[in-house]
Each structure stands twice: as C-alpha cells, then as structure tokens.
Amino acid sequence: MNTHESAQKKPASTDDKFVQVIDVVKKFDETTAVDGVSLSVARNELFALLGSSGCGKSTLLRMLAGFETITSGKILIDGEDMSKLPPYKRPVNMMFQSYALFPHMSVESNIAFGLKQEGVGKGEIAERVADALNLVQMSKYAKRKPFQLSGGQQQRAALARSLVKRPKVLLLDEPMSALDKQIRQRTQIELVNILYKVGVTCIMVTHDQEEAMTMADRLAVMSEGRIVQLGAPNEVYEYPNSKFAASFIGSTNLFAGVIVEDQPDHIYVESPELKQRMFISHGVTGPLGMPVTISVRPERVVLSRAKPAQETNFSVGKVVNIAYMGGYTIYHVQLESGKVVMANVSTLMFDETEPPGYDAEVYVSWGPTAGVVLTK
Numbered sequence: 108m109n110t111h112e113s114a115q116k117k118p119a120s121t122d123d124k125f126v127q128v129i130d131v132v133k134k135f136d137e138t139t140a141v142d143g144v145s146l147s148v149a150r151n152e153l154f155a156l157l158g159s160s161g162c163g164k165s166t167l168l169r170m171l172a173g174f175e176t177i178t179s180g181k182i183l184i185d186g187e188d189m190s191k192l193p194p195y196k197r198p199v200n201m202m203f204q205s206y207a208l209f210p211h212m213s214v215e216s217n218i219a220f221g222l223k224q225e226g227v228g229k230g231e232i233a234e235r236v237a238d239a240l241n242l243v244q245m246s247k248y249a250k251r252k253p254f255q256l257s258g259g260q261q262q263r264a265a266l267a268r269s270l271v272k273r274p275k276v277l278l279l280d281e282p283m284s285a286l287d288k289q290i291r292q293r294t295q296i297e298l299v300n301i302l303y304k305v306g307v308t309c310i311m312v313t314h315d316q317e318e319a320m321t322m323a324d325r326l327a328v329m330s331e332g333r334i335v336q337l338g339a340p341n342e343v344y345e346y347p348n349s350k351f352a353a354s355f356i357g358s359t360n361l362f363a364g365v366i367v368e369d370q371p372d373h374i375y376v377e378s379p380e381l382k383q384r385m386f387i388s389h390g391v392t393g394p395l396g397m398p399v400t401i402s403v404r405p406e407r408v409v410l411s412r413a414k415p416a417q418e419t420n421f422s423v424g425k426v427v428n429i430a431y432m433g434g435y436t437i438y439h440v441q442l443e444s445g446k447v448v449m450a451n452v453s454t455l456m457f458d459e460t461e462p463p464g465y466d467a468e469v470y471v472s473w474g475p476t477a478g479v480v481l482t483k
C-alpha cells in the first residue's frame with residue numbers, strides 16, 4: 108500500500124501538530140463528557156487515550172471523526188479546521204469499539220465496500236484491496252465470511268477495511284477488546300508494525316494500560332473528561348504527576364505524609380503508615396508540614412528477612428498474601444500500622460533461599476531514588 112499522497116508537500120513545522128485538539132468541550136444535557144481537552148498528535152505518531160469507563164474517550168474520538176458535534180473548542184487536522192466538515196469529508200477513518208464487519212459479505216467485499224461507495228474504479232479497488240489484505244496477512248482469507256474467521260482475523264480484516272481508504276488519521280476505539288489475552292498481545296505488536304509500515308497517524312482508545320504502554324509513542328491519561336497527564340509511557344510511569352496517574356498506570360504503593368525536612372537535594376517525609384521516616388533524594392519546593400503522597404512502585408521494594416542496613420525507607424511487617432506471577436511474585440506485606448505494601452520479588456531471588464511464606468516476618472525497604480513525591 109502506498110503512503111498517503113500528502114506526505115511530501117506539507118512543511119515540517121506542522122508535523123508535530125498534525126492533529127490539534129484545542130480546548131474541546133462536549134456536553135450532553137447536564138453531563139460534561141469532555142471537559143476542556145487540548146492535545147496535539149504528531150504526524151505518524153501512535154497516540155493512546157487511556158482512562159476508566161465513562162471518562163470521555165469514545166466521545167473525543169467521535170468528535171475527531173465528526174460523528175459528534177463539539178460544544179466548544181476546535182479540532183484541526185493537518186492545519187484544517189474540521190468544524191464544517193461532515194464525517195465522510197474528513198481525512199479520518201474510525202474503527203469502532205465493536206468493529207462489526209458486514210456478516211453477509213466476504214472479507215474482500217467488506218474491505219472494498221467503502222471504496223465502492225466513493226466511486227473508485229474497479230481495477231483500483233481490486234489493487235488496493237489486495238494490498239490491504241497483504242498488509243494484514245489476510246490474503247488467503249479473502250473469500251471467507253466473518254463467522255469463518257477467528258477473533259484476531261476479524262480484527263485484522265476490520266483494520267484492513269479502515270486502512271484501505273488511506274486515511275491521514277486512523278481512529279481506533281478499543282480495537283482489541285474482542286480478543287483474548289494471548290492473541291491480543293500478538294496483535295498489538297503486529298498492529299504497531301502495520302501502522303509504522305503504512306505511515307499513518309493513529310489515535311487509539313483503550314482502557315488497558317499495558318496495551319497503551321506497549322503500543323503508544325505517547326499517551327494521555329483521562330479522568331472525568333479531562334487529561335490528567337500526557338507523556339511517553341515511561342515518563343508517565345516513572346514520573347506520575349498525581350495519585351490518579353500513579354495508580355492508573357501500573358500498580359503502586361502510596362504513602363500519605365508530610366514534609367518534615369526540606370533541603371535543596373533531598374527531603375524527609377513522615378507518614379503515620381510507616382514507623383521510619385522516608386528519604387527522597389531530590390528536593391521538592393514546598394513548605395514544611397505540606398501534605399504529600401509518596402509513590403513507590405512494587406518492583407522497587409526489596410523484601411528481606413534481615414533488617415536492612417539503612418535508617419529510612421523501611422519497615423517490618425507480616426506476609427499476608429503471595430501472588431505467584433511466573434517470572435516474579437507479588438508479596439503483600441502488612442505493616443504494624445495496618446498498611447499493606449506490595450513488593451515484586453524476582454523468581455531468581457529464591458534460587459538459593461527458601462521463599463518467605465504466609466505470616467512470615469519480613470522487612471520491606473527501598474532506596475533513596477525510589478519514591479516519587481506527589482502533591483495532588
């Protein structure tokens with residue numbers, strides 16, 4: 108399949124703002140589904156919208172596609188205001204949350220459908236359909252009906268149907284919701300490869316944080332119609348800006364406390380949940396006594412039988428739950444305060460020692476760089 112025609116003629120300066128969503132609000136009567144969202148997506152970027160059910164992801168996508176009007180704000184694609192354009196005139200193709208192939212049509216007729224409607228000539232349709240099938244590795248299933256395909260094959264057929272129209276922007280709403288975990292993971296990687304090969308700008312919605320982390324160049328975490336945080340997956344994971352973002356992307360241990368010593372290069376935090384003080388080796392600007400939350404990822408928590416040789420960032424507790432995950436084990440350790448701390452322990456750790464069992468007394472500890480200070 109060819110990349111889209113416009114690729115060479117636009118100045119480079121629009122490339123990082125290929126899709127612009129500016130202060131967009133969507134109200135349905137008394138519900139504000141999207142509450143002042145602004146974001147830019149670069150050309151050929153794979154951008155993910157992430158958030159819990161009902162936070163406005165599909166509504167935002169539908170406004171990009173033109174299936175929903177905007178209450179206020181603006182959407183530009185490749186510099187062009189979309190407000191006056193009906194869906195079929197936008198350089199966009201949307202694959203819906205339930206991607207519904209036409210059940211009575213073969214795979215190839217499904218893919219050809221949109222091109223026929225556009226009045227594309229027969230020869231060109233045949234060529235483009237063949238290209239699209241080849242791209243998603245579905246050529247040998249061209250004559251089959253959807254019910255004769257596996258979930259993953261149906262998903263690829265639906266994707267070919269979206270790609271064949273050569274949209275500048277591809278909108279995918281939960282494209283893998285129908286797939287089981289194994290095929291889902293494989294399809295995620297295949298899909299990323301296909302999108303890079305075609306060179307298409309893609310905005311996808313998912314509520315699966317692992318999916319967003321594996322696939323997206325950047326992601327936005329949404330809550331109640333707003334963007335809570337936007338960044339590369341590793342940025343959002345390592346430097347969450349709020350309790351919501353920290354617990355939404357991956358799991359984490361949150362300790363509520365106050366700053367008791369504030370130096371330029373470190374702070375001490377006291378929390379009623381932990382006997383010892385917490386030490387964080389980077390400063391934050393905030394007055395003493397300021398309430399903060401410290402986020403410590405479970406993979407940064409060390410589990411030991413012996414008391415760790417450090418004065419801060421540790422506590423003794425009792426093992427209350429053990430979840431074996433294969434490559435690692437998640438220990439839940441209840442501290443004297445009642446707080447339960449999660450520690451991911453690599454399976455390698457137990458090659459030489461007997462792993463602690465339920466009710467065992469253990470220490471949890473972490474280093475000076477492990478904690479992230481959250482102020483909201």
Ligand SMILES: Nc1ncnc2c1ncn2[C@@H]1O[C@H](COP(=O)(O)OP(=O)(O)OP(=O)(O)O)[C@@H](O)[C@H]1O
Pocket residue numbers: 135138139140158159160161162163164165166167314
């Ligand atoms: N046509 C509509 N009329 C009234 N309210 C609507 C309409 N469409 C969506 N909503 C409301 O807007 C909010 C956002 O809905 P949206 O479908 O965008 O959520 P979502 O983030 O896609 O959720 P999910 O993950 O469950 O698909 C919800 O509270 C929903 O009930």
Ligand SMILES: [Mg+2]
Pocket residue numbers: 164165166204280
């Ligand atoms: Mg939705």
